[in-house]
Amino acid sequence: MNYYSLHHKSPNTTFKNAVIQGLAKDRGIYFPEKITPLSKEFIENIADYSNHEIAYKAIKQFVGDEIPTAKLKEIIAETVCFDFPLVQVDANIASLELFHGPTMAFKDVGAKFMAKCLEYFNRDNEKEITVLVATSGDTGGAVANGFLGAKGVNVVILYPSGKVSDVQEKQLTTLGQNITALEVDGVFDDCQEMVKTAFLDEEITKTLTSANSINVARWLPQMFYFFFAYKELKSLNKELVFSVPSGNFGNICAGMMAQKLGLPIKHFVASTNVNDTVPNYLIDGIYKPKPSKATISNAMDVGNPSNFIRIQQLFNNDLEALKRSFSSYSFTDDETRETMKEIYDSSGYVAEPHGAVGYLGLKKYGLQENEFGVFLETAHPVKFLDVVESTLPVKVAIPEQIQKVINNKKVAIKASSYEDLKAFLMK
Numbered sequence: 001m002n003y004y005s006l007h008h009k010s011p012n013t014t015f016k017n018a019v020i021q022g023l024a025k026d027r028g029i030y031f032p033e034k035i036t037p038l039s040k041e042f043i044e045n046i047a048d049y050s051n052h053e054i055a056y057k058a059i060k061q062f063v064g065d066e067i068p069t070a071k072l073k074e075i076i077a078e079t080v081c082f083d084f085p086l087v088q089v090d091a092n093i094a095s096l097e098l099f100h101g102p103t104m105a106f107k108d109v110g111a112k113f114m115a116k117c118l119e120y121f122n123r124d125n126e127k128e129i130t131v132l133v134a135t136s137g138d139t140g141g142a143v144a145n146g147f148l149g150a151k152g153v154n155v156v157i158l159y160p161s162g163k164v165s166d167v168q169e170k171q172l173t174t175l176g177q178n179i180t181a182l183e184v185d186g187v188f189d190d191c192q193e194m195v196k197t198a199f200l201d202e203e204i205t206k207t208l209t210s211a212n213s214i215n216v217a218r219w220l221p222q223m224f225y226f227f228f229a230y231k232e233l234k235s236l237n238k239e240l241v242f243s244v245p246s247g248n249f250g251n252i253c254a255g256m257m258a259q260k261l262g263l264p265i266k267h268f269v270a271s272t273n274v275n276d277t278v279p280n281y282l283i284d285g286i287y288k289p290k291p292s293k294a295t296i297s298n299a300m301d302v303g304n305p306s307n308f309i310r311i312q313q314l315f316n317n318d319l320e321a322l323k324r325s326f327s328s329y330s331f332t333d334d335e336t337r338e339t340m341k342e343i344y345d346s347s348g349y350v351a352e353p354h355g356a357v358g359y360l361g362l363k364k365y366g367l368q369e370n371e372f373g374v375f376l377e378t379a380h381p382v383k384f385l386d387v388v389e390s391t392l393p394v395k396v397a398i399p400e401q402i403q404k405v406i407n408n409k410k411v412a413i414k415a416s417s418y419e420d421l422k423a424f425l426m427k
Ligand SMILES: *Cc1c(COP(=O)(O)O)cnc(C)c1O
Pocket: 105, 106, 107, 138, 139, 213, 245, 246, 247, 248, 249, 250, 251, 252, 299, 300, 354, 378, 379
């Protein structure tokens, strides 16, 4: 399968190159040349397939022959190695829990799949690849875990000192092996700026790549759990509406790809916090990115969502067509906390702030009699412990995955400027 740049100024390229490069030379993100729907028969009989078989069917055409079948199946098995349960919260609403993986964030899926693809593509290359990633929290942990032990791949994670939670910091500073954490004296934007500068620095001779959410190998496997949820809910015979708490809009865009492959999903709701660039665009047709604002659902504090252009492409840039199957609503922190309480009071379910924003999206959409709503719970409440415990009368038990890292010793290299990063990369 070949991919084209959405800036249309770079030549089309293979899946392999798209994975290794991340971004095209013209700075555009990649999009598949062709999307072929899966057979109606497969969708109709989806309950007869295992999750691994479903994932293989969903992703196969996007990989093509660039990874042998047996290897691709192995990568899928390593990626889809935990449950994606649906937990009913209301009569017509369920939470799709994506947080049962190793770092308890949905990003585990994309990070592991990408790591394994990159390891495979670099298998015969003497030269190691260095993955550079800036994180404001969840991405770093998922990438560190996903890439841990990947042969021929080194990972350097930049994170803002004092600006990530204790759990998140432990997840990215305690693994060792091929993972190095750089603790940056600054904010997330400084980390991101340092990464960007490194990519443009011709004196750095290492092969650099990024592991952020625009990489096709991180984006596409996120389709899997929309299929899994459909498989579970098919027998309800209701029309499905998915609400996805959205920041960079990669997760929801993967769901819309699944729909394009023929998965019967009636409507998507992109639920955001006050970073409302997309909700505003749907109202007035003007796409106006702005600086991000800090909120309690901070993994969605994005003012210029990088994957939205892919959603537009799926609808041939036809805003009216897009609006028929896509809505987007923005919610404040007060509304989010209020909703966490309401969900807890009515059902006993503990939603963390991102999931609560997703739930709010379904309420605002207004489900009809024949519809069933699913919101994606993108992280475990323990990842946002302060907000959860200060909002709800609960004490969150620390899950095993987190206990394992919390007592390990933090190892990080301090960096206060780009020169520190460069010195490290030139070693
Ligand atoms: C990354 C993240 C999101 C946003 O996902 P996008 O694909 O960027 O829209 C939502 N919730 C959590 C917990 C996240 O870590």
